[in-house]
Amino acid sequence: MIGGDRDLWLRRFHGGAATGPRLVLFPHAGGSASYFHGLxxxxxxxxxxxxxxxxxxxxxxxxxxxxxxxxxxDRVTEVLTSGDEAGAGRPYALFGHSMGASVAFEVALRMERRGLPVVRLFASGRRAPGLRRPELPGGYGDASLLAELRLLSGTDARLLDDEDVVRMIMPALRDDYRAIGVYEWRPGDVLGCPVTALFGDEDPRVGEDDARAWAEYTTGSFELIGFPGGHFYLGERAGEVAKIIVDRLA
Incomplete structure (x- = not known):
């Protein structure tokens, strides 16, 4: 069963290094694993x-x-820590963008509680877990979701005018936003691993102080790194982000 779950949940696009940490990438709301193909x-x-x-x-x-x-x-952690994916003690690093940073944080908590080595969390484009505010001030209707996509500029605007494309992406996008909208950090849930918070300096949803607040959610070291760009700065800054990740994990 775990083997089948692994095929469903995890995508490996390129052959990787035989030693060193395994890096797990968590996409944004409405996003998919393929978003990280270039990275x-x-x-x-x-x-x-x-x-x-x-x-x-x-x-x-x-x-x-x-x-x-x-x-x-819970489900991602089970896949990562069972069977072949357990990696024979290989350390993990986690990178999450937007909603993915919240998921990665929760997975890191679970792995540390199991005594598994987590060497770093990279939290990208997401405010710290305890900072709550409405995810979609206009509600979860199609118009509000589409307005948010246009604001964040994560999807080609021309695609948002295609009714078939909108119909295809809307269910997952709405579910994701609802899930993150009701997510609440539990006091005492703090990591022991280092945390690197990354953000775009023109992000309309995540300001510098929102990203800096991640320092309060680890007893390990913390660093804050800003990039020119908006919520999806990663699209234009992938090379710089990759260098930072490799430098921190080498």
Missing amino acids: SGLLSPALDVVAVQYPGRQDRRAEPGVRDIRDLA
Whole structure:
């Protein structure tokens, strides 16, 4: 069963390094593992890289989408720590963008509680876990979701005018936003591993102080790194981000 789960949940786009940490990439709300294909290519000469494929999108469209961040983290953790993916004690590093940073944080908590080595969390484009505010001030209707996509500029605007594309992406996007909207950090949930918070300096949803607040959620070291760009700065800064990741994990 775990083998089948692994094929569903984890995507390896490139051959990776045989030694060193395994880096797990967690996509944003409405996103898929393929978002990280380019970053994986940049990282794979130095690291073993896998990307998480959430249910409810692409080849998993027939499955129920994300309903609860903690349940999602439970399921991902089980896949990562069972069978071949346990990696014979190989250390893990986690990189999450936007909603993916919250999922990665929860997975890191679970791994540390099991005594598994987590060497660093990279939290990208997401405010710290305890900073709550409405995810979608206009609610979860199609118009509000589309307005958010246009604000964040994560999807080609021309695609958002295509009714078939919108119909395809809307269910997973709505589920993801609802899940992150009800997610609440539990006091005392603090990591021991180092945390690197990354953000775009023109992000309309995550300011510098929002990213800096991640320092309060680890007893390990913390660093804050800003980039020119908006919420999806990663699209234009993948090479710089890859260098930072490799430098921190080498």
